[in-house]
Amino acid sequence: KIFQYFFILSLIETFFVTKSSIAFFPRINEPNQQEFLSTSMQIGKAAIQLIQFGQYKEAIKILKLALKLNPKEETLWIALAEAQFKSKDSDSALLSLNKVLAINPKNPSIYFTKGSIYLNSKQHKNAISMLNQGLLLDNKNETGYFQLGNAYIMLKEYKKALHTYNKVTKLNPNFWQVINNKGLILYEINNKKEALSKFKLAAKL
Secondary structure (H helix, E strand, O other): OHHHHHHHHHHHHHHHHHHHHOOOOOOOOOOOHHHHHHHHHHHHHHHHHHHHOOOHHHHHHHHHHHHHHOOOOHHHHHHHHHHHHHOOOHHHHHHHHHHHHHHOOOOHHHHHHHHHHHHHOOOHHHHHHHHHHHHHHOOOOHHHHHHHHHHHHHOOOHHHHHHHHHHHHHHOOOOHHHHHHHHHHHHHOOOHHHHHHHHHHHHHO
16 A cells, blocks of 8 residues: 555656646747838838828827837838828927938938928028028929028018029929919019019919
């Protein structure tokens, strides 16, 4: 009986030791960098759709998450800036655009976008500075010149505005908004006959 007792005890001990030694632990696969990048871009695409539907706050939330996964992706920062601007948070939008410039300081579209935001915020001198920097990188951008001319008009610097608008019409003679604005300037400086001519030309376009 004693022998049987020790034999059974040894079997019990063996059972628990064996079970313990082969205990199952789930394997956790940590995502690699490529998976982070891929996920961030998928989130970015979803955010752009939210922006298109006017759901700016939701877009901002998920874009911030995407940027934690992929902080050097320009398109994510640009989308975030757009959502912030459309939710009437110009200051945050400008900060997001600064992040893009830190990644790629030679992206002219970012300077133009910052210029437009400053123009919208009536910070005309800042707008002029940004637009001029953009035009140094892309001197064929008619919209950039148009916005620059608009900033000069706001400051009543009419000669500079006309000079800038002339650059636009050299690039695109049918840019009717520029022709119309040239008419407004000419009217303002009492050249009403020439102004009327510009208004008629703009109306035909």
